[in-house]
Amino acid sequence: MTDKNIQLTSTISSDNKLTLALQEIDMPQPKADEVVVRIEAAPLNPSDLAVMFSVADMSTAQQSGNEQNPVISAEVPKKFMSAVKTRVDKATPVGNEGAGTVVAAGSSAAAQALMGKMVAVIGGGTYRQYHCVNVKSCLPLKEGTTAKEGASSFVNPLTSLAMVETMRAEGHKAIVHAAAASSLGQMLNRICLADGIDLVNIVRREEQETLLRDMGAKYVVNSSKDSFLADLTAAIAETGATIAFDPIGGGQLASDILNCMEAAITQDVTEYNVYGSDTYKQVYIYGALNRGPITLNRNFGFAWGVNGFLLFNALSKLGTDTVMSMRKRVADEITTTFASSYTHEVSLAEVLDMKSIAAYGKQATGEKYLITPQK
Numbered sequence: 001m002t003d004k005n006i007q008l009t010s011t012i013s014s015d016n017k018l019t020l021a022l023q024e025i026d027m028p029q030p031k032a033d034e035v036v037v038r039i040e041a042a043p044l045n046p047s048d049l050a051v052m053f054s055v056a057d058m059s060t061a062q063q064s065g066n067e068q069n070p071v072i073s074a075e076v077p078k079k080f081m082s083a084v085k086t087r088v089d090k091a092t093p094v095g096n097e098g099a100g101t102v103v104a105a106g107s108s109a110a111a112q113a114l115m116g117k118m119v120a121v122i123g124g125g126t127y128r129q130y131h132c133v134n135v136k137s138c139l140p141l142k143e144g145t146t147a148k149e150g151a152s153s154f155v156n157p158l159t160s161l162a163m164v165e166t167m168r169a170e171g172h173k174a175i176v177h178a179a180a181a182s183s184l185g186q187m188l189n190r191i192c193l194a195d196g197i198d199l200v201n202i203v204r205r206e207e208q209e210t211l212l213r214d215m216g217a218k219y220v221v222n223s224s225k226d227s228f229l230a231d232l233t234a235a236i237a238e239t240g241a242t243i244a245f246d247p248i249g250g251g252q253l254a255s256d257i258l259n260c261m262e263a264a265i266t267q268d269v270t271e272y273n274v275y276g277s278d279t280y281k282q283v284y285i286y287g288a289l290n291r292g293p294i295t296l297n298r299n300f301g302f303a304w305g306v307n308g309f310l311l312f313n314a315l316s317k318l319g320t321d322t323v324m325s326m327r328k329r330v331a332d333e334i335t336t337t338f339a340s341s342y343t344h345e346v347s348l349a350e351v352l353d354m355k356s357i358a359a360y361g362k363q364a365t366g367e368k369y370l371i372t373p374q375k
Contacts, residue, residue: 007128028132042098093125247287276301
């Protein structure tokens with residue numbers, strides 16, 4: 001280790017301004033059950049961008065500082081300030097996960113056992129050079145696994161597994177997934193293929209259809225086609241899917257899914273029921289690619305639910321044994337089922353470059369950034 005440690009922070013000030021900057025901080029000293037990880041790779045996920053940009057209007061963003069210490073500032077609309085009042089004038093560390101080598105360890109046996117090991121970590125502030133975390137926040141990676149391979153070991157892998165386990169726990173038998181060509185969507189597709197679970201994939205472009213079908217996906221429907229609703233209803237009818245996960249959020253996709261589920265369930269029903277079917281239909285919203293209102297056109301009866309889905313909440317409901325099994329599966333299959341690919345690698349300073357922000361801020365399918373803090 002060195003005496004220098006740099007982290008990326010996001011600050012919303014009381015004068016309605018967002019500031020993204022690099023901050024020099026002290027080298028951490030681990031307590032008994034903690035380790036210090038030299039972060040060598042950390043992914044840029046949508047959840048990280050939510051912390052970085054928060055409610056700022058990034059169309060007003062400006063860059064200052066210098067090449068080694070760039071600073072990004074942007075205006076925060078006054079109407080949104082009340083929503084972020086608890087983080088005003090506080091430098092918030094960014095980064096939910098990453099991977100690297102354990103370079104210092106506390107006195108406990110669990111901490112000492114990780115010394116020198118390559119681990120994945122979860123916890124706020126991974127966009128830094130050295131991070132101190134509790135051993136419970138570490139996932140030891142198989143020997144030979146690189147930091148780049150293990151960087152995305154938590155958010156996408158555990159979210160996709162949590163979707164499957166939630167389906168099982170709630171008594172559903174097949175899943176509908178939107179924005180299904182994403183890195184998470186591809187993982188979910190591989191899990192479902194391996195576990196024999198029917199998955200209806202919703203995409204919006206033909207090349208995304210091709211990508212998933214080439215991966216073995218049987219049910220892929222394109223929301224940009226005129227036949228979308230008919231295609232979705234047919235796929236749901238064939239699979240019996242009654243649970244969906246939607247990262248888009250705004251708009252009427254959740255409503256379309258519920259309506260198609262109801263249409264599939266009642267397609268052979270001959271007796272009219274003013275309350276619709278009694279089969280429960282569930283849509284979970286786990287993202288905000290569309291920040292507009294969620295519109296529900298109520299043609300799907302009364303047996304339904306639309307809820308938020310957050311990884312940590314889902315894990316708390318699944319129980320310790322299930323979660324430990326999930327973590328082991330991720331470590332065992334990190335280069336296969338849960339493999340992530342990256343189109344760009346950037347240093348901490350390069351994250352705060354206007355051209356980079358314009359690119360990764362789009363959250364485009366097939367474009368994934370990896371941060372290399374030691375660069």
